[in-house]
Amino acid sequence: MSGATNNLNDATPTCTVLYSLAPKGLGTHECESLLSYVARLAEAHRVSLAALCEYVRQQTPSAGWRRWLNPVVGLSLRVPEAFISTLIALTGQSSIKLCSFDSLSNVVHLHKAQNFRSQRHCPMCVKRTRYPEGWHRLIWSIEIVQACPEHKVLLVDSTCGASHDEWVYQSDRAYTPGVCKNCRKPGFACIGKAPQKAAAQQLWVAKEVGKLVQAITRGERFDASRLPSGISIIVKQRWKNTAEAARELGVAFSTLHLALSGEARISLRLLVSLCSAGGVSVVSVLRGEVSSLLRKREPIVFQRYFSKDKQPRRVSRLRSEIERVLAREPDVRLVRLAQMVGVDTSFFYRNFPDVIEHLREMRKTEAPLKRWRANLKLARRFLAAKRELLSLGREFSTVNVYNSVGVIVRSGVPLRLYLFVREKL
Numbered sequence: 001m002s003g004a005t006n007n008l009n010d011a012t013p014t015c016t017v018l019y020s021l022a023p024k025g026l027g028t029h030e031c032e033s034l035l036s037y038v039a040r041l042a043e044a045h046r047v048s049l050a051a052l053c054e055y056v057r058q059q060t061p062s063a064g065w066r067r068w069l070n071p072v073v074g075l076s077l078r079v080p081e082a083f084i085s086t087l088i089a090l091t092g093q094s095s096i097k098l099c100s101f102d103s104l105s106n107v108v109h110l111h112k113a114q115n116f117r118s119q120r121h122c123p124m125c126v127k128r129t130r131y132p133e134g135w136h137r138l139i140w141s142i143e144i145v146q147a148c149p150e151h152k153v154l155l156v157d158s159t160c161g162a163s164h165d166e167w168v169y170q171s172d173r174a175y176t177p178g179v180c181k182n183c184r185k186p187g188f189a190c191i192g193k194a195p196q197k198a199a200a201q202q203l204w205v206a207k208e209v210g211k212l213v214q215a216i217t218r219g220e221r222f223d224a225s226r227l228p229s230g231i232s233i234i235v236k237q238r239w240k241n242t243a244e245a246a247r248e249l250g251v252a253f254s255t256l257h258l259a260l261s262g263e264a265r266i267s268l269r270l271l272v273s274l275c276s277a278g279g280v281s282v283v284s285v286l287r288g289e290v291s292s293l294l295r296k297r298e299p300i301v302f303q304r305y306f307s308k309d310k311q312p313r314r315v316s317r318l319r320s321e322i323e324r325v326l327a328r329e330p331d332v333r334l335v336r337l338a339q340m341v342g343v344d345t346s347f348f349y350r351n352f353p354d355v356i357e358h359l360r361e362m363r364k365t366e367a368p369l370k371r372w373r374a375n376l377k378l379a380r381r382f383l384a385a386k387r388e389l390l391s392l393g394r395e396f397s398t399v400n401v402y403n404s405v406g407v408i409v410r411s412g413v414p415l416r417l418y419l420f421v422r423e424k425l
C-alpha cells in the first residue's frame with residue numbers, strides 16, 4: 001500500500017502509506033463521519049472496511065480496542081484518539097481529526113448522543129451525491145437530528161427496501177457510504193418512498209446541530225467554563241426556578257442543577273432543549289455570547305424523565321397521602337403539607353407541581369376573605385388598644401400598639417392593617 005499525494009501545489013510531494021484522501025464536506029454541516037472516511041479509504045485500496053480497520057489497529061500498539069471493534073458503531077461521533085493519530089500518520093491528512101465530535105466532549109457529554117439503532121441518511125443528499133462520490137454525513141449519526149437541514153426532509157433508516165431475492169451474497173454486503181448494504185443499489189434506490197417533509201421543530205434542531213457540526217469541523221474549540229453562565233441566563237429568564245425548568249425539560253432536578261453549577265457536563269440533547277426554550281442558537285450559547293433570550297418558546301423535549309411509569313413508587317404512595325390531607329384541610333399551606341407527609345417542599349416542586357398549583361388557586365379564591373375577616377378582628381383590637389394608650393396619655397408607636405395587641409409584626413399583616421387603622425382614626 002503506497003501512494004503519493006496528488007497535490008499539484010505541493011513542490012515536494014510526501015509519500016504516505018495509505019492514499020491521502022481528503023475528508024468531504026469539512027467545515028460545513030455536511031461534514032463526513034470518520035466511518036465514512038475509513039470506508040471510502042478502504043474502497044480506494046480495494047480492501048474491506050474490516051481489513052483496513054485491522055491494519056490500522058496493527059499500527060497502533062497500545063490502545064483500548066473495545067470501542068472500535070465494530071467500526072460501524074465505533075467510528076461515528078467519538079473516535080478513539082489513538083485510532084485517529086494512527087490514521088493521520090498513515091494518510092498524512094491531519095484534518096481527519098476534525099471529522100468527529102471528540103473536541104466537544106470536554107464541554108458537552110455525548111452519552112446517548114449517537115444514534116445506535118440504525119444507520120440513517122437523507123434521501124435527497126444520497127441522490128445528489130451518488131456512488132462513488134457519496135459520503136455519510138456526521139450529522140446523520142446524531143440521535144436528536146431527524147431531518148436534513150438543507151433539504152428539509154426527514155432522515156430515513158438505511159435499511160433495504162428490496163425483496164430478499166435481490167440481496168447480494170453475504171460476503172459482498174460491505175458498508176459503503178450511500179449504497180444499500182443488502183442489494184448494493186447506489187443512492188438507496190431500493191427505498192421507493194417519497195421523502196417526507198420535516199416539521200418546524202425537527203428542522204430547527206437539524207439546523208442548530210448543523211451549525212454546531214460546521215463550527216466543530218472548522219476546528220472551533222469551546223470553553224467549558226463559559227457554558228454554565230449561558231445556560232443559567234436561559235433558565236433564569238425563561239422559568240421561575242430551576243425546579244420548574246427541570247420539570248418542563250423532562251430531566252431530574254439534579255441533572256440541571258449540576259449543569260448550571262458547572263459541576264457536570266450537560267448532555268447535548270438537554271443543551272438543545274434549553275436553547276429551543278429561549279429561541280437562542282446552540283453555538284452562541286457554547287461560545288458564551290448569549291446575554292438575553294430572543295423569545296420564550298415551548299421547549300423541544302427529547303426524553304421524558306418523569307413519565308408516569310417511571311415515577312418511583314414512593315411518589316404515587318405520597319400522592320394518596322397528600323390527597324387525604326387536602327380533603328381534610330383544603331386551605332393547608334405548602335410548608336405545613338410538606339411537614340405532614342414528611343418531605344421537603346422542593347420535592348413538591350419536582351413531583352407534585354399540580355398540587356402546588358392547586359394550593360395557589362385555593363389561596364387566591366378563599367384566603368382573601370378569611371384574611372380580611374381576621375384583619376378586621378385585629379383592627380378592632382388595634383383601635384381599642386390605641387384608644388386605651390391615648391387615654392392614658394402615653395407615647396406610642398405602631399410597634400408597641402401591636403405588642404399590646406399581641407400581633408407578631410413580621411407576619412405580613414401589620415402594614416395593611418396599620419393603613420386601615422390610620423384611615424379609621
Ligand SMILES: [Zn+2]
Nearest residue numbers: 122125148151
Ligand atoms: Zn439532504
Ligand SMILES: [Zn+2]
Nearest residue numbers: 160180183190
Ligand atoms: Zn437495498
